[in-house]
Amino acid sequence: xxxxxxxxxxxxxxxxxxxxxxxxxxxxxxxxxxxxxxxxxxxxxxxxxxxxxxxxxxxxxxxxxxxxxxxxxxxxxxxxxxxxxxxxxxxxxxxxxxxxxxxxxxxxxxxxxxxxxxxxxxxxxxxxxxxxxxxxxxxxxxxxxxxxxxxxxxxxxxxxxxxxxxxxxxxxxxxxxxxxxxxxxxxxxxxxxxxxxxxxxxxxxxxxxxxxxxxxxxxxxxxxxxxxxxxxxxxxxxxxxxxxxxxxxxxxxxxxxxxxxxxxxxxxxxxxxxxxxxxxxxxxxxxxxxxxxxxxxxxxxxxxxxxxxxxxxxxxxxxxxxxxxxxxxxxxxxxxxxxxxxxxxxxxxxxxxxxxxxxxxxxxxxxxxxxxxxxxxxxxxxxxxxxxxxxxxxxxxxxxxxxxxxxxxxxxxxxxxxxx
Ligand SMILES: Nc1ncnc2c1ncn2[C@@H]1O[C@H](COP(=O)(O)OP(=O)(O)O)[C@@H](O)[C@H]1O
Ligand SMILES: [Mg+2]
Numbered sequence: 001x002x003x004x005x006x007x008x009x010x011x012x013x014x015x016x017x018x019x020x021x022x023x024x025x026x027x028x029x030x031x032x033x034x035x036x037x038x039x040x041x042x043x044x045x046x047x048x049x050x051x052x053x054x055x056x057x058x059x060x061x062x063x064x065x066x067x068x069x070x071x072x073x074x075x076x077x078x079x080x081x082x083x084x085x086x087x088x089x090x091x092x093x094x095x096x097x098x099x100x101x102x103x104x105x106x107x108x109x110x111x112x113x114x115x116x117x118x119x120x121x122x123x124x125x126x127x128x129x130x131x132x133x134x135x136x137x138x139x140x141x142x143x144x145x146x147x148x149x150x151x152x153x154x155x156x157x158x159x160x161x162x163x164x165x166x167x168x169x170x171x172x173x174x175x176x177x178x179x180x181x182x183x184x185x186x187x188x189x190x191x192x193x194x195x196x197x198x199x200x201x202x203x204x205x206x207x208x209x210x211x212x213x214x215x216x217x218x219x220x221x222x223x224x225x226x227x228x229x230x231x232x233x234x235x236x237x238x239x240x241x242x243x244x245x246x247x248x249x250x251x252x253x254x255x256x257x258x259x260x261x262x263x264x265x266x267x268x269x270x271x272x273x274x275x276x277x278x279x280x281x282x283x284x285x286x287x288x289x290x291x292x293x294x295x296x297x298x299x300x301x302x303x304x305x306x307x308x309x310x311x312x313x314x315x316x317x318x319x320x321x322x323x324x325x326x327x328x329x330x331x332x333x334x335x336x337x338x339x340x341x342x343x344x345x346x347x348x349x350x351x352x353x354x355x356x357x358x359x360x361x362x363x364x365x366x367x368x369x370x371x372x373x374x375x376x377x378x379x380x381x382x383x384x385x386x387x388x389x390x391x392x393x394x395x396x397x398x399x400x401x402x403x404x405x406x407x408x409x410x411x412x413x414x415x416x417x418x419x420x
Contacts, residue, residue, distance in 0.1 A: 025042075025048065025051075025053055025390070027044065027047045027048050027051045027053060028042065028044060028047055029042035029043040029044030029047055029048070030042060030043065030044060030076065030079035030080055030082075030083075031079065031400070032072070032076065032388075032397055032399055032400075033384075033397045033398045033399040033400040034397070034398050034400065035395045035396060035397050035398075036395075036396045041388070041395055041397045043076075043350065043388070043390070044080075045057035045058070045059060045284075045316040045350060046085075046281075046282040046314075046316060048350075048390070048391070049316075053390070053391050054349035054350065054390065054391045055349060055391075056311055056347055056348070056349055057282075057311075057315075057316035057317075057349075057350075058307055058310075058316060058317040058318070058319075058347055058348040058349070058350070059316065059317070059318045059319070059348055059350040059351070059352065060318075060319050060320075060321060060344070060345065060348040060350075060351050060352070061073065061318065061319070061320045061321070061352040061354070061386075062321050062322065062323065062324055062326075062351070062352070062353050062354060062356065062364070063322065063352075063353065063354025063355055063356070063386065064322060064323075064354065064355050064356065064357065065322065066383065067354035067355045067381070067383055067384075067386075068354060068383050068384040068386075068399060068409075069288075069320050069352075069354055070093075070095060070288055070320065070409070070411060071384070071399065071401065071408075071409035071411075072352070072386070072399050073286055073288065073318060073320060074096065074099045074405075074408045074409050075399070075401060075405050075408060075409065076284075077089075077099065077244070077284060077286070078099060078102065078103075078405065078408060080284060081103060081243060081244070083281065084281045085281050085282055085283070085284060086242075086243050086244065086245075086281070086282075086283045086284070087243075087244050087245075087283065087284040087285075087286060088244075088245045088246075088247075088269050088283060088284075088285045088286070089244070089245070089246045089247065089285075089286040089288065090247050090249065090262055090265050090266055090269070090286065090287045090288065091107065091246050091247060091248050091249065091250070091288055092249045092250065092252070092253050092258060092262060092288060092289045092292060093250055093253055093288065093289065093411075094107070094248045094249075094250025094251075094253070095250075095288075095411055096246045096248070096288075097246070097248070098407055098408050099244065099246075099408050100244055100246045102408065103242075103243050103244040104243075105239070105242045105243070105244050105245070105246070107246035107247070107248040108237070108238050108245065108246065108247050108248060109248045109250075109251070110229050110247060110248065110249055110251075110252075110261070110265065111228075111229070111251040111252070112225060112226055112227060112228050112229060112251070112252070113227065113228040114228055114229065115235070116229075116235050116237055116238070117228065117229060117230065117231065117232045117233070117234060117235045118229065118230060118234050118235075118238070118247075118264070118265065118268040119179070119181055119182075119230065119232065119233050119234045119268065120145060120182070120230050120263075120264040120265075120267040120268045120271070121142045121145070121179075121180050121181060121182065121185070121271075122179065122234055122268060122271045122272070123138040123141075123142075123178070123179070123271065123274075138174070139167075139170050139171050139174045141271075142170045142174070142180070142185075143163075143166050143167045143170045143171075144302055144305060145263075145267045145302055146166050146170065146185065146214075146218060147163055147166050147214075147298065147302075148263065148296075148298040148299045148301065148302035149217075149218060149221070149260055149263060149264070149298075149299075150162070150166065150213075150214035150217045150218055150298075151296070151297070151298030151299075152259060152260055152263065152296040152298050152299050153217035153218070153220065153260060154213060154214070154217050157297065157298060158214055158298075161210040162210060162211060162213065162214045164200055164210070165189055165192070165207055165210045165211025165214065165215075166185075166189065166211065166214055168188075168192065168196040168199060168200065168207065168211075169185050169186075169188035169189040169192065169196070169211065169215075170185055170188075171196075172188045172192070172193055172195075172196050173185050173188050179233060181231065181232055181233060182218060182221055182222050182230060182231050183222045183231055183232070185218070186215050186218050186219050186222050189208075189211040189212075189214065189215035189218070190208060190211075190212070190215050191204075191208065192204055192207040192208055192211065220257075220260075221260070221264070225255075225257070226257055226260070226261065229261065229264070230261075230264045230268075234268070240272055245269075247265045247269070249261055249262060249265060258292045259292040259293045259295070259296055259299065262287065262289075262290075262292055262293045263293050263299050263302070263303075266285075266287055266293070266303070266306070267302075267306070269285055270285075270306050270309070270310065273285070273310065273313045273315055274309070274313060282314050282315070282316060283313075283314065283315050283316070284315075284316050284318055285310070285315050285316070285317050285318065286317075286318040286319075286320070287317070287318070287319050287320065288320045289320060290319035290320055290321050290326075291321045291322050291323075291326035294319070294321065294326055294327055294344075295326055297336065297337050297340065300327070300337070300340050300341075300344065301340060303344070304340060304343050304344050304347065307344070307347050307348075308347060317348070319344075319348070323356060323357070323360045323363070323364075324341075324356070324360060324363045324364040324367050324368065325360060325363045327340075327341035327344060327345070327367065328341045328363065328367070341367055342367065345367060345368065349390065349391050350388070350389075350390050350391075351368055351388070351389040351390075352386045352387075352388050352389075353368065353370075353378055353381075353386055353387040353388075353389070354381060354385070354386045355378065355379060355380070355381040355382065355383075355385075356378045356379055357379065358379045360378075360379075361375050361378055361379060362375075364378060368389060369389075369392075370387075370389075371394075374387055374394060377396070381396075384398060384399045384401075385397070385398050385399070386399065
């Protein structure tokens with residue numbers, strides 16, 4: 001069911017619900033809290049984008065554990081719901097259940113050997129694709145995802161020959177069937193066709209050898225410990241028309257494969273978005289604990305490309321991270337990882353910075369362009385207080401929680417015990 005957007009002036013809406021002209025922007029948004037000057041602070045990535053204040057609606061939220069990042073995101077989504085906005089959440093800790101139930105939906109649990117499958121290679125239905133987005137494009141996106149997943153699993157970037165082996169397998173399978181699955185691609189990598197080998201002037205055993213390491217890594221998702229989640233056609237049972245979709249991955253929160261699983265889940269959501277599923281009002285796509293995927297270079301590269309595409313789909317991406325250095329991992333200054341971090345941040349013009357350890361301040365200062373005063377402030381921010389940098393402007397905002405929202409955000413008790 002689609003909830004119609006409210007058709008009243010912001011002045012009237014303000015009386016009904018705190019969708020207010022926020023401090024500074026003159027653009028309506030949902031209430032976040034109060035800034036240091038005591039005025040209310042409101043934010044809406046779609047309105048800011050429409051008004052030309054930001055050039056993209058994406059957001060990144062940084063902060064140490066327990067600072068209130070997830071609490072902010074949950075209430076932010078809930079406050080947006082009033083305006084008919086939808087949200088899709090990748091939830092590695094399994095903490096968005098209370099929010100889902102407020103919205104009248106149940107989280108979708110993904111677990112190894114479970115009954116629900118999502119096919120990360122799903123392509124948008126042909127009718128929903130823009131003219132330029134042809135089969136080649138869908139294959140390219142599939143290959144990029146698999147290159148990222150294999151690279152993440154192998155812990156190194158793929159060699160050019162490995163990358164080509166992935167691409168050829170994807171296009172071989174793509175020609176055979178409209179909805180390829182991971183087992184199909186792995187099989188095509190382990191036993192390539194003569195035509196695929198001839199395309200790169202090698203023979204079948206040569207191409208099979210080129211792709212073997214990557215194929216064995218991807219096989220983990222098909223036959224290994226992660227089977228049963230991403231290795232077949234998408235099962236019915238995920239209602240994408242629902243106002244909120246939560247993919248609960250908490251059964252893998254402790255697993256070293258969490259990053260791979262989160263990547264597959266995010267890829268699946270993005271594939272659905274490309275299909276034009278969302279409501280016209282805009283969809284917020286949240287990846288909580290996104291450090292688990294961004295610390296890997298291959299996956300970070302894939303995610304950045306996906307975020308860029310998302311701009312055309314009416315999506316605001318929200319990534320939640322612990323530290324600014326989650327974005328750069330081991331990357332030295334000037335390295336590709338640093339470049340990627342800068343690229344991702346350039347694609348996220350709303351940056352919300354909760355308390356950071358003093359050791360993180362220099363990275364934060366450098367990558368986020370903090371002033372000396374802001375850099376000094378960041379390690380001192382208490383729970384629920386963050387520095388918001390929006391299109392180069394700064395606000396220190398205390399996130400306000402209403403009594404009615406308290407049950408949405410409590411992670412200190414039972415839920416936290418379940419994942420710690
Ligand atoms: N603005 C706030 N005001 C009061 N309590 C808060 C606020 N934000 C978060 N909390 C409390 O802090 C705890 C941790 O918050 P959470 O959002 O889960 O942290 P994080 O995601 O940063 O690890 C929660 O139990 C929540 O109730
Ligand atoms: Mg959290």
